[in-house]
Every structure is written in C-alpha cells, then in structure tokens.
Amino acid sequence: MLRVEVAQEILELATAVDKFRAGPGPERHPIEVGNDLRHLRHLIDLLEMDFAQRAAAWASTDQYEREGSASPADWIRHECHLPRTAADASIAAGEQRGNLAESERAVEAGRIGFAHFALMAKTARALSESPTAAPFAEAPLLQQALSHSVGRFRHDCAHARHAADAKGALAEHVELVEARSLELQTREDGAMFLRGFLDSVGGATLRTALEPLARFSGADDRRPRDQRLADALVELSSHVLDKGVLPATQGVRTHLQLTASVETLAGTAGAPAGELEHSTPIPAATAQRLACDSGVTRVLLDAKSVPIDVSRERRLPGPSTRRALAVRDRGCTWPGCDRTVRWTSAHHIVHWAHGGKTDLQNLVLLCHRHHWMVHEGGWQLARAPDGRVLKVPSLPDRAPSARAPDQPAVA
Numbered sequence: 001m002l003r004v005e006v007a008q009e010i011l012e013l014a015t016a017v018d019k020f021r022a023g024p025g026p027e028r029h030p031i032e033v034g035n036d037l038r039h040l041r042h043l044i045d046l047l048e049m050d051f052a053q054r055a056a057a058w059a060s061t062d063q064y065e066r067e068g069s070a071s072p073a074d075w076i077r078h079e080c081h082l083p084r085t086a087a088d089a090s091i092a093a094g095e096q097r098g099n100l101a102e103s104e105r106a107v108e109a110g111r112i113g114f115a116h117f118a119l120m121a122k123t124a125r126a127l128s129e130s131p132t133a134a135p136f137a138e139a140p141l142l143q144q145a146l147s148h149s150v151g152r153f154r155h156d157c158a159h160a161r162h163a164a165d166a167k168g169a170l171a172e173h174v175e176l177v178e179a180r181s182l183e184l185q186t187r188e189d190g191a192m193f194l195r196g197f198l199d200s201v202g203g204a205t206l207r208t209a210l211e212p213l214a215r216f217s218g219a220d221d222r223r224p225r226d227q228r229l230a231d232a233l234v235e236l237s238s239h240v241l242d243k244g245v246l247p248a249t250q251g252v253r254t255h256l257q258l259t260a261s262v263e264t265l266a267g268t269a270g271a272p273a274g275e276l277e278h279s280t281p282i283p284a285a286t287a288q289r290l291a292c293d294s295g296v297t298r299v300l301l302d303a304k305s306v307p308i309d310v311s312r313e314r315r316l317p318g319p320s321t322r323r324a325l326a327v328r329d330r331g332c333t334w335p336g337c338d339r340t341v342r343w344t345s346a347h348h349i350v351h352w353a354h355g356g357k358t359d360l361q362n363l364v365l366l367c368h369r370h371h372w373m374v375h376e377g378g379w380q381l382a383r384a385p386d387g388r389v390l391k392v393p394s395l396p397d398r399a400p401s402a403r404a405p406d407q408p409a410v411a
Contacts, residue, residue: 038110045107048114049093056094089118096121103142116145116153123157126168133165173199190280209236213343217369218336235368239343258294260287265353288353289375293317293345317346317358325365332367333381333389339367347371349381364389 028036058064059072069075076087093114097104103120106112120141127133137160144156162169182196198206213232214225223231240246246254256276263271264284274287317325325346332339344365350356364381366374373379380392 041113042110045110045114048090049097049104049107049117052090052094052114052118053097054094055087055090056092056097059091059094089122092125093118093121096124099124099136100138102138103145106142106146112142112145113150115150119150119154119157120145123161126161126172127164130165130168132167136164173201176200177202186278188280190282217332217339217367218334220336231369235343238368242345256290258287258290260284260291262353265291265351267353283376285375288351289371291353292348292351292371292375317363321358321360321363322346324360325363328360329365331365332370333364334366334370334373335389335391337367337370341365343367345371347374347381349383 055072055076059076064070064072064075067075069078072091073084073087076082076090077084080087082090100117100120103112103117107114107117120138123141124136124138127136141156141160145153148156158169176199180196180198180202182194185193185195187193210229210232213235214228216223216228221228241255244254248254258274258276260274261271264274264287267284267288271284273281273283274290276282276287276290326341329341329344331337331341332344344367346358346363347366348356348358349362349364352358356362374381382390382392384390
C-alpha cells in the first residue's frame with residue numbers, strides 16, 4: 001500500500017500560515033492595511049503559480065482516471081474545491097510557464113497577477129492546439145496586462161486569439177451556438193422552471209432586450225434584480241404578442257387563449273377559476289387582468305354545457321380611443337412609472353364585467369407590472385378631481401410576497 005505524505009516544504013508553509021493567522025496583530029492605519037493587502041495578494045499569486053505547476057505535472061499522468069474522475073480538471077475541481085474554470089486555468093498556466101517567461105517574471109515581480117497570467121496561458125494553449133493559428137505573441141499581450149484590469153484583459157486575449165486564429169475562434173463560437181438549449185418545465189401548480197444555455201451573442205441579445213425593462217419602475221419598486229429580470233422577460237413576451245408580430249397559428253394571430261365564465265370575470269363568490277392555454281387554472285383576478293384589454297368571444301351554453309350561441313364583443317378600445325389615451329396619458333399612469341405608451345395596455349378602472357364602459361373616462365394606460373399590481377396585487381386606482389390618477393395600497397392579505405415559494409437555488 002502506497003504511503004502518502006505531504007511534502008516537507010508544504011508542512012513548513014502550513015506552519016507559517018498558521019502563525020500568520022494566529023492573531024489579528026496590532027491595529028494598523030488603513031494605508032498600512034492597504035499595503036498589507038497588496039503584499040498578501042502577491043504572495044497568494046506566487047502560490048497560485050506553484051499550484052499551477054504542480055497541477056500541470058499531475059494532469060500529465062493518468063492518476064485522475066485511476067481515481068475515477070473524468071478529467072484532470074474534474075479531479076482538481078472536486079478535490080481542491082475549485083470551480084471548473086479555475087481548475088482548467090491552473091492546468092493551462094502550469095503547462096505554459098516555460099513558454100511565457102517574461103510574463104512569469106512579471107508575476108514574480110508583482111507587476112501582474114496570476115489571473116492575468118492564467119488568461120494569457122489559456123490563449124497561448126488555444127493557439128498552440130489550433131492547426132490554423134499563427135504563432136502566439138507574448139510581448140503585446142504582456143504590455144496590455146501591465147495596464148489593464150483582469151476584466152479588460154480578458155477582452156484583450158479574445159481579440160488576440162481572433163487576430164491570430166479567426167477560423168479557430170469561429171469554430172469555437174459555432175460550437176457554443178450548437179450547445180444552445182432552453183428547457184421549460186411546468187410544475188403541478190402551473191408555475192414554470194426555466195433552464196438554458198445561450199452563446200455569447202444570444203446571451204447579449206437577450207440581455208440587451210431585458211435590461212431596459214428590468215429597471216426600477218418608481219420609488220416604491222423594491223423588487224430585487226432577479227425578479228425584475230423575470231418580469232422583464234414576461235413583459236417582453238406580452239409586448240410581442242400584443243403587437244401581433246409572431247407567425248400566425250392556424251391562420252389566427254398568436255395570442256393567449258383565456259376561457260372564463262361571466263361569474264369568474266365579475267369575481268362572484270363560488271365562481272370557477274379561469275382556464276389558460278399552457279397553464280393550470282388561474283385565479284379570477286388574473287383572468288380579470290387578461291380580459292381587461294382583450295377581444296372577447298361570448299359563448300352561451302345550455303344546461304348540458306353545449307354551446308347554443310357564439311358572438312363577438314369588443315372590449316379593446318377602438319383606434320380613436322387608443323390614440324386619445326396615448327395623447328392624454330403619455331404612458332403608464334402609475335405615479336412614478338416611466339413606461340412609454342407602446343409598453344402599456346388599457347385598464348378599465350371599473351371592469352367591464354362590472355358594467356364599466358370602454359371609454360376615456362373609465363380607461364387608463366398601465367404597464368405590465370402595474371397592471372398586475374392593480375389586479376393580482378390588490379392595489380386600486382382612483383381619479384382625483386383634477387384628473388390625476390391616485391394609487392391606493394393593497395390590503396395586507398393581498399400584498400405579494402417578496403419571493404415565490406419553492407424557488408430553486410441558483411447554482
């Protein structure tokens with residue numbers, strides 16, 4: 001049986017680290033603490049370089065396979081408690097130490113950090129492994145590393161990689177595009193989990209579309225960023241449906257299909273829930289919001305639920321009414337909201353199911369979020385004598401919770 005021992009120099013290092021950590025030491029001036037941080041970070045970078053050299057040497061063996069791991073990086077990820085990207089960066093840095101002598105000396109002198117070196121090493125490795133790449137040039141990148149942050153240097157390396165190997169960079173990008181996926185998993189209660197992967201361009205496109213919609217909408221908006229992004233995705237989808245730009249489905253414009261009784265829309269006690277395509281039954285308040293600014297098909301049923309009459313009733317404001325709403329409200333009327341007209345829908349202050357008219361006096365423009373707050377959130381809107389729209393807070397039992405139950409943790 002092989003006896004495993006820790007190298008003597010590592011034991012001595014551990015003793016020194018324990019001594020360093022034994023106490024906070026005398027209180028020091030912030031300038032002195034800052035100087036300590038710089039020196040401590042440099043020592044950590046030097047240790048990272050040594051770790052990388054050992055990681056590369058270990059990765060050149062088949063020991064990871066003997067211990068049941070899929071790859072050297074996978075073993076290091078588990079055994080050394082590192083993210084996979086950090087494990088791979090350490091191996092690349094160790095492999096390239098002999099090829100990046102100037103950069104290694106820059107780390108030893110404290111002119112750049114290990115993070116800079118690891119990015120350069122991964123770039124050098126990628127170019128060395130590509131049959132279409134030009135030789136790697138260390139000097140220009142090192143000059144950029146000396147003055148650029150790690151985040152900016154990552155972009156520098158990407159540009160250098162593309163300049164030296166455009167075909168290889170394209171092949172790598174295509175591989176990422178081919179790995180794209182989106183999974184929509186519906187829970188028993190109709191809520192949906194989203195899990196997916198997008199390449200850099202796809203991710204940038206989605207983020208560019210969501211960011212303007214994910215901003216805070218007024219002083220009373222206390223949603224955390226993840227909730228604002230989730231609301232932005234739903235609002236973007238609703239906007240696209242409203243504009244009718246999606247391909248038609250069986251000759252009909254793609255739209256949400258809601259089925260609800262008159263009693264449900266009127267909020268009558270004992271009424272059934274609403275039915276929504278691709279969802280479980282939804283609350284009456286949600287059905288009322290969706291029906292607030294929609295086309296309605298009236299279906300009369302007999303005692304056996306057989307349709308006996310079908311007719312169309314218009315609940316959408318007509319073009320002239322919509323233009324007048326746009327001129328009068330100029331966007332979402334919720335106090336403090338800056339959503340423009342094209343990102344709003346018409347809300348009946350008195351719902352048409354309760355006899356409210358589809359006219360200017362009974363209509364206001366609301367964005368997706370604030371339309372939800374009026375219906376499901378329990379808030380109310382009222383007009384002041386001077387025409388201003390006033391908001392009335394929701395009752396405690398109608399106030400939405402800060403986060404939905406059973407929300408999965410983000411890995």
